[in-house]
Amino acid sequence: xxxxxxxxxxxxxxxxxxxxxxxxxxxxxxxxxxxxxxxxxxxxxxxxxxxxxxxxxxxxxxxxxxxxxxxxxxxxxxxxxxxxxxxxxxxxxxxxxxxxxxxxxxxxxxxxxxxxxxxxxxxxxxxxxxxxxxxxxxxxxxxxxxxxxxxxxxxxxxxxxxxxxxxxxxxxxxxxxxxxxxxxxxxxxxxxxxxxxxxxxxxxxxxxxxxxxxxxxxxxxxxxxxxxxxxxxxxxxxxxxxxxxxxxxxxxxxxxxxxxxxxxxxxxxxxxxxxxxxxxxxxxxxxxxxxxxxxxxxxxxxxxxxxxxxxxxxxxxxxxxxxxxxxxxxxxxxxxxxxxxxxxxxxxxxxxxxxxxxxxxxxxxxxxxxxxxxxxxxxxxxxxxxxxxxxxxxxxxxxxxxxxxxxxxxxxxxxxxxxxxxxxxxxxxxxxxxxxxxxxxxxxxxxxxxxxxxxxxxxxxxxxxxxxxxxxxxxxxxxxxxxxxxxxxxxxxxxxxxxxxxxxxxxxxxxxxxxxxxxxxxxxxxxxxxxxxxxxxxxxxxxxxxxxxxxxxxxxxxxxxxxxxxxxxxxxxxxxxxxxxxxxxxxxxxxxxxxxxxxxxxxxxxxxxxxxxxxxxxxxxxxxxxxxxxxx
Numbered sequence: 001x002x003x004x005x006x007x008x009x010x011x012x013x014x015x016x017x018x019x020x021x022x023x024x025x026x027x028x029x030x031x032x033x034x035x036x037x038x039x040x041x042x043x044x045x046x047x048x049x050x051x052x053x054x055x056x057x058x059x060x061x062x063x064x065x066x067x068x069x070x071x072x073x074x075x076x077x078x079x080x081x082x083x084x085x086x087x088x089x090x091x092x093x094x095x096x097x098x099x100x101x102x103x104x105x106x107x108x109x110x111x112x113x114x115x116x117x118x119x120x121x122x123x124x125x126x127x128x129x130x131x132x133x134x135x136x137x138x139x140x141x142x143x144x145x146x147x148x149x150x151x152x153x154x155x156x157x158x159x160x161x162x163x164x165x166x167x168x169x170x171x172x173x174x175x176x177x178x179x180x181x182x183x184x185x186x187x188x189x190x191x192x193x194x195x196x197x198x199x200x201x202x203x204x205x206x207x208x209x210x211x212x213x214x215x216x217x218x219x220x221x222x223x224x225x226x227x228x229x230x231x232x233x234x235x236x237x238x239x240x241x242x243x244x245x246x247x248x249x250x251x252x253x254x255x256x257x258x259x260x261x262x263x264x265x266x267x268x269x270x271x272x273x274x275x276x277x278x279x280x281x282x283x284x285x286x287x288x289x290x291x292x293x294x295x296x297x298x299x300x301x302x303x304x305x306x307x308x309x310x311x312x313x314x315x316x317x318x319x320x321x322x323x324x325x326x327x328x329x330x331x332x333x334x335x336x337x338x339x340x341x342x343x344x345x346x347x348x349x350x351x352x353x354x355x356x357x358x359x360x361x362x363x364x365x366x367x368x369x370x371x372x373x374x375x376x377x378x379x380x381x382x383x384x385x386x387x388x389x390x391x392x393x394x395x396x397x398x399x400x401x402x403x404x405x406x407x408x409x410x411x412x413x414x415x416x417x418x419x420x421x422x423x424x425x426x427x428x429x430x431x432x433x434x435x436x437x438x439x440x441x442x443x444x445x446x447x448x449x450x451x452x453x454x455x456x457x458x459x460x461x462x463x464x465x466x467x468x469x470x471x472x473x474x475x476x477x478x479x480x481x482x483x484x485x486x487x488x489x490x491x492x493x494x495x496x497x498x499x500x501x502x503x504x505x506x507x508x509x510x511x512x513x514x515x516x517x518x519x520x521x522x523x524x525x526x527x528x529x530x531x532x533x534x535x536x537x538x539x540x541x542x543x544x545x546x547x548x549x550x551x552x553x554x555x556x557x558x559x560x561x562x563x564x565x566x567x568x569x570x571x572x573x574x575x576x577x578x579x580x581x582x583x584x585x586x587x588x589x590x591x592x593x594x595x596x597x598x599x600x601x602x603x604x605x606x607x608x609x610x611x612x613x614x615x616x617x618x619x620x621x622x623x624x625x626x627x628x629x630x631x632x
Contacts, residue, residue, distance in 0.1 A: 024207065026228050034228060035235035036100040037206075042236040043093040044199070047131075048192060050086040058138070060184040062177040063394045065140035066271040070384050070395070073268050084247035084265025090132050092243055094286040097128055098341065105320065105337045108330055115321035117205040120198055122317060127195045129286075134187035136284060140180060142373060145272035146281035148183070149175055154306040175274065270376035271395040279369030282355070289347035292354075313340065375431045379405055386621050401607075407615020408434060410608055414593065419444050420466075421616075440470035441590075447616055448516035448565025450509040457505050459487030472588040477546060478558065485541075504540050507533030516565035518617065537561070548581075555580045570613045574604070 009015045026034070057076055059068040072079035101121070104110055110118035137148040152175075155166040171178025247265045283291050290310065297305035316336065323329040355366045376399070383398050384390050391397055399405050408431050411421055418441040421434040443466040446452050455461045462482045468474045486505065510526070511533030513519050519526065534550075537543040544553030549561040560581040563569045572579065576595040577587050594602040594609050604612065614620065 024210075027210070031228075032231055032235070033103065035232050036096060036103060038232035039235050039239050040093065040096050040100060041199070043089055043096060043239065044195065046089055046240075047086060047093065050082055050089070051188065051192075053082055054086060055188060060138070060181050062140060062180050062272075065138065065180055066268075066395045067384075067390050069139045069141075069268060070381070070390070073265070074381065074385065080265040081247060085243055087266035088243045088246040089239075090135065091246075091285065092239060093128060094132060096239075097125055101125065102337060102341060105334055108324065110321050110333075111324050111330070112321070114205075114209050117202060117209070118321055119318065120202045120205065122314075124195065124198050124202060127191055127198065131187055131191045131195070132284065132286065134183045134191065137180060137183045138187060139268055140272045141269035142272055142276070142278045142376070143267075143269040143281060145175070145274075146278040147283050148179075150281065151283065151287075152179075154302075157303040157306050159303070159307075268377065268381070269373055270380040271399065273396055273399070278373065280366055280373050282351075285348065288351040289344040292347040292351035295351075372431065376405065382623050383621065385623070388621070401611070402620060403611050403614035404432070404620040406608075406611045407620075408432060410604070410612045411615070414603060414612075415444070418470075418589065421445050439465060442467050442471075444616060446618070448513065448570075449518045449520075450506075450513040453509040453512045454505065457482060457486060457508065459483045472586060476586065504533070504536040508536050508541065508543075509533070511537065512561065512564050515561065515563050516569075516617070517567075518565065556584055558586075559583065565617075567613055567617065570616060571609060574609060574612065 054072060057068060057072050057079070059065060069083070072083055074080070076082075104118065104121065133148070133151060137144045152166060152169055155169060156162045158165060167173065169179075169182065171182050282288065293309065294302075294305040297309070320333045320337075324333045354360070355363055357363045358367055379402065380395060380399055383402060384395060391401075408421075411419075411434055415421075416434055416436045418436060418439065420436050420439045420443040421432070422443060423433055423445050456467055456478075459482050461467055462479045463469050463474050468476070468479050473479060486501075507529045510519070510523065511530045514526075514530050523529065537549055538552055543549060543561065546558040547553055547561045548555050559573075560569075573582050574593050576592040577583050577590045578592065583590075591603065593604045594606070596602050599605055
C-alpha cells in the first residue's frame with residue numbers, strides 16, 4: 001500500500017497539497033468561533049451539489065418550469081427532500097454570512113493588511129444575495145413571480161440606466177419566458193462561477209495573511225488538522241441537522257380530510273399567472289427588512305428607499321477599512337455594523353408582526369391572501385396529480401379550466417351582487433363560501449339538490465332570505481301556494497294524510513334532483529320514489545298548472561321543470577333568464593349573460609359559462625372522490 005501511495009505522490013504531489021491545506025497555523029489554538037468560514041464553504045458546496053441534481057430534472061421554460069418542479073416535489077424519488085435541502089440551505093447560508101460578517105468586524109479582520117480580502121468578502125455577499133433572489137423565480141409559481149416582479153421593478157428606479165437595465169434583466173418589456181431563462185442562466189451559470197472565482201481569491205488571500213485572532217492569545221498555536229477541522233466538521237453537521245429539521249417540519253402527513261398530505265419540504269405555490277392578483281407576495285425572510293423600510297419611506301420618492309439608502313449603506317461598509325485604521329474608528333465601525341444588523345432584525349420582526357397580527361385592514365388582507373394562495377396551491381397539486389394530469393398546454397391552463405378554481409371568481413364577478421353561495425354552517429374551503437354584501441336573491445349553495453328543493457317546498461323557508469325573500473317572487477304564486485297548501489293546509493292534516501303529504505314532498509324533491517342529475521347518495525327504492533314524485537307533481541300538487549314538466553303543462557308562466565337544474569337547463573337559464581322557459585314576465589333584475597350569437601357581445605364566454613355551471617353543480621375533480629356525471 002505504501003508503495004502505491006508513494007507512486008501516486010510521485011505522479012501528483014498530493015502529500016504536499018494535503019500539507020498545504022491541513023498545516024495552516026491557528027494562532028492561540030483551535031476555537032469554535034472560527035468555524036463560520038468553513039460552514040459557509042460547506043453550505044455553498046451543498047447548494048452546488050443539490051442544485052446540479054435539481055437541474056437534471058428542471059425545465060427552464062414558462063410553460064414547463066412549474067410542471068418540472070411539481071415533478072421534483074411530488075413524483076421524483078426523494079425530490080421533495082432534495083429541493084427542501086436546497087431551499088432551506090439558502091436561508092441558512094444567508095444567516096451564516098451575516099454572522100460571519102459581524103465576526104469579521106468585531107475581530108477587526110477587515111483592517112490592514114486584510115482590506116482587499118474584506119472587499120472581496122463584500123462582493124461574495126452580493127453574489128450570494130443575488131443567487132437567492134434569482135432562485136426565487138425558478139419554480140415559476142405565484143409567490144416567486146410577483147415577488148420577483150416587485151424586486152426587478154426597483155431596478156427601473158436607478159437614475160439614468162434603470163429602465164434599460166431592467167429590460168436587460170427582464171428580457172424585454174414583459175415578464176415571461178425570457179425573464180425565467182435569464183434568471184436561470186444567472187442562478188445556475190454566471191453567479192456560481194463568479195462565486196467560485198471570488199471564493200478562491202478570498203481563501204488564497206486569507207491563507208497569505210493568516211487567521212486574525214484576538215490578542216493576547218489564549219493558548220499556544222495549533223494546526224488546522226486535527227483540532228480545528230474536527231470543530232468545523234461538527235459545525236457543518238449541525239448546519240445539516242438544522243436544515244433537515246426545517247425540511248421535515250413540512251413532511252407530508254396524509255389524512256382522510258387531506259389525502260395528499262401537506263406540502264413536501266419547500267413550499268410550491270400555484271403556477272404563475274400574470275392575470276391573477278396576488279396580495280400575499282412577500283420577499284424571503286432575509287429581504288423583509290428592506291420591504292419594511294420601503295413602507296416607512298413611502299412618503300419619499302421610491303428611489304430613496306429602493307436605491308439611495310441601500311447604496312449609501314453599502315458604501316459605508318466599503319469604507320470600514322479606511323475608517324478602522326484608528327482604534328476610535330474601529331469602535332465606530334463595530335457600533336455601526338451592530339446597529340445596522342439590529343435595525344435589520346427589528347425591521348424584519350416588525351414586517352412579520354404587521355402581516356400576521358390580524359388587527360389592521362392590511363394584515364387581514366394579507367392573511368386572506370395567504371389563505372387563498374394556500375387553497376390555490378393545494379388545488380394545483382391535486383389537479384396535477386389527477387388521472388388527467390397536467391395538459392400539454394401547461395399547468396396554468398389546468399387551473400383556468402378548473403370549475404372549482406374559476407367558478408368562485410366568476411360568481412363573485414357576476415352573481416354575488418345579489419346571490420349568496422354560502423353553507424348554513426360555513427365550509428372548510430373559504431373559496432367556495434361566498435356571501436353577497438347585500439343578498440337579495442336565492443342562496444345558490446347546493447342549488448338543484450334534494451336539500452335545496454326541499455327548502456323551496458318548506459313554508460318556513462320559501463319566503464325567507466335563502467330563497468325568494470328578497471325578490472318579487474316572495475309574494476308570488478309559488479311562495480303563496482307553498483305557504484297555503486303546504487303550510488296552513490298541512491296544519492289541518494293528521495295521521496296517514498299528513499305522512500302521505502310529507503312523503504310526496506320528499507319524492508318531489510328526489511324527482512327534481514334526478515332531473516338535475518344531482519342524486520349523489522344511495523337512496524332506497526330510488527326509481528319507485530322518483531316515479532311517485534313525478535306523479536305527485538302532476539296530480540297531487542298540480543305543478544303543471546304553472547310549470548311545464550316533460551309533456552305536461554305550458555311554457556311562459558313559470559320555469560320549465562323538465563331537466564330542472566341540469567347542465568343544459570342552467571346554461572340556458574343563465575344565458576337568458578327572460579326566455580319563455582324561465583321567467584319571461586317575473587324576472588325582476590337578472591340580466592342575460594350569453595343570449596347573443598356574437599360571443600364578444602356577451603357577459604360570459606362559452607367557456608366561462610360552462611365553468612360557472614359546472615361549479616354551481618359541484619362538478620369538479622377531487623382526489624379519492626367520484627364526480628357526479630352531468631345530466632343533460
